[in-house]
Amino acid sequence: MYLIQNAHIYAPEDLGIQDVLVGGGEILKIGKQLPPEPAYGMTILDGSGKVLMPGLIDAHVHILGGGGEGGARSRTPEIMLTDITLGGVTTVVGCLGTDGCTRTMANLLAKAKGLDEEGITTYVYTGSYQVPVRTLTGSVMDDAILLEKVVGTGEIAISDHRSSQPTKEEFARIVADTRVGGILSGKAGLVNIHMGDGEEKLAFLRYVLENTQIPPTNMLPTHINRSCSLMEDGIDYALSLGGYIDLTTSSDPDFLEPDEVKASTGLRMALEAGVSAGHVTFSSDGQGSLPVFYPDGTLKGLGVGKVTSLYREMRDAVLTDGVELSQALQAVTSNPAALLKLSRKGRVGEAADADLVLADEKSLEIDVVMARGRILVQGGQAVVKGTFEE
Numbered sequence: 001m002y003l004i005q006n007a008h009i010y011a012p013e014d015l016g017i018q019d020v021l022v023g024g025g026e027i028l029k030i031g032k033q034l035p036p037e038p039a040y041g042m043t044i045l046d047g048s049g050k051v052l053m054p055g056l057i058d059a060h061v062h063i064l065g066g067g068g069e070g071g072a073r074s075r076t077p078e079i080m081l082t083d084i085t086l087g088g089v090t091t092v093v094g095c096l097g098t099d100g101c102t103r104t105m106a107n108l109l110a111k112a113k114g115l116d117e118e119g120i121t122t123y124v125y126t127g128s129y130q131v132p133v134r135t136l137t138g139s140v141m142d143d144a145i146l147l148e149k150v151v152g153t154g155e156i157a158i159s160d161h162r163s164s165q166p167t168k169e170e171f172a173r174i175v176a177d178t179r180v181g182g183i184l185s186g187k188a189g190l191v192n193i194h195m196g197d198g199e200e201k202l203a204f205l206r207y208v209l210e211n212t213q214i215p216p217t218n219m220l221p222t223h224i225n226r227s228c229s230l231m232e233d234g235i236d237y238a239l240s241l242g243g244y245i246d247l248t249t250s251s252d253p254d255f256l257e258p259d260e261v262k263a264s265t266g267l268r269m270a271l272e273a274g275v276s277a278g279h280v281t282f283s284s285d286g287q288g289s290l291p292v293f294y295p296d297g298t299l300k301g302l303g304v305g306k307v308t309s310l311y312r313e314m315r316d317a318v319l320t321d322g323v324e325l326s327q328a329l330q331a332v333t334s335n336p337a338a339l340l341k342l343s344r345k346g347r348v349g350e351a352a353d354a355d356l357v358l359a360d361e362k363s364l365e366i367d368v369v370m371a372r373g374r375i376l377v378q379g380g381q382a383v384v385k386g387t388f389e390e
Contacts, residue, residue: 002354002373003036007047008361011348012054012329020052022354025373030350045368047358053329054346055090055355055371057336058310060155060192060222060246060283063094063111063122064103067289067302069162075099076304078111079287081118081376081386087284087308090355090371091121091345095155095192097288098162100128105136105143112149118386120371121355123340125192126150129157131164133174140174144181144189151340152190153178155222158204160196168207175208179218188341192246193221201233202243209241220339222246222283225261231269238275244339245270246281247331249313250290250305255297264317267331277327281335284310315364 001023009015009030019034020027036042061084065076084092094112096103105126112122126143127133133153135143143150153174157163166174175191182189193205205219224234225247234245247263256262261269263282270280286307294300310332317328337346344353354373359366369377376384 001042002045003042004045004047004052007050007052009348010051010053010326010329012326012333014326022373026354027350027352049361050358051361053357054333054348055357056088056310056332057091057346058089058284058307059093059336060285061092061094061307062097062287064107065287066097068099074289074302076287076289080389082382082389084120084307085369085376086382087311088357088366088369089307089310094124096128098129100130100134119374119376119384123151124149125152125154127153129163131166131170140177141181144187145185151188154192155194156191157194159198159200168204171204172208172212175214175218179214189218190339191219195221195223197227201230202237216243220244220246223248225263225266227259231261231266235270235273235275238279244279246283248285249282249309250285263313264321267317268321268323277330278335280331282310282313282331
């Protein structure tokens with residue numbers, strides 16, 4: 001059991017300074033000046049001068065590794081536990097990308113289970129860029145119903161030269177099957193959609209909303225901040241059709257493409273345009289391959305997208321772009337939790353999972369990360385490492 005005292009709680013809404021009692025992997029009580037119970041072996045954590053927030057949810061991580069588009073040697077390695085936890089992330093959704101051949105659904109499920117055993121919470125999408133969707137059981141709907149960790153389909157690529165170039169009708173069928181699979185399994189039935197830089201932009205998603213009865217909650221287009229024009233279309237999509245948009249955080253902020261929008265800035269742009277704070281999410285695209293540059297801007301080689309970028313962009317949204325902490329936190333906690341239908345995640349509340357981040361109130365530097373009531377990071381250092389980490 002843990003008693004976190006005198007922390008400024010953002011749940012993500014501002015709850016002021018209170019104490020939080022944790023036990024059995026969940027939040028038992030929130031209140032002012034809760035009495036400690038030493039008889040139960042309680043550990044006291046001093047939250048003075050700190051903010052307590054929900055553990056972050058990253059809904060787009062290549063936990064098996066990504067890349068491969070430069071040949072076999074450009075395939076990035078599998079992710080390790082501390083690559084996730086040092087960034088305050090306690091829940092991830094694993095996905096396959098361009099390569100649905102050498103990386104398979106069976107591999108993805110095994111990796112997700114391994115990370116779960118090491119201390120965090122994991123889910124997966126079925127499929128990859130390819131259409132028809134490559135599943136484990138042979139059906140999007142069956143995967144959602146029969147496989148516990150499958151919460152949706154993705155990442156399905158559209159408006160991109162690497163996609164299978166599906167028709168709008170084929171895309172709508174994938175969304176429909178995913179939705180019904182979610183209904184029958186009591187899950188989200190969310191389609192995670194890779195957005196390329198093609199001229200059609202969000203036309204496929206508009207087609208679904210304008211020609212079917214499927215609601216916007218079943219589609220989450222990601223990489224919306226890859227260009228100013230796509231960002232503008234994403235804002236219009238959210239405003240005109242009530243759609244949801246996801247901004248990618250893993251790009252190196254010092255070497256953005258000329259037309260690329262930093263995720264923290266994209267959030268500010270969306271909010272200033274009138275998009276509801278509840279309709280924007282961040283995800284890292286973690287463990288995907290990224291170009292690395294020398295200081296003069298010339299290409300050095302390939303790097304790996306970092307899950308820790310999720311927290312960086314949330315923090316930058318507050319400290320650099322002037323977004324309120326409660327709004328910035330929604331993009332990485334309560335919003336993805338709502339879309340993924342994870343009722344015990346993404347909030348600091350009684351009976352919620354004890355997935356928590358304690359950070360300095362001024363700098364927002366991470367001090368403690370707790371997942372399912374177990375401390376994985378303390379003093380900003382990993383105290384629990386993955387099975388094969390040194």
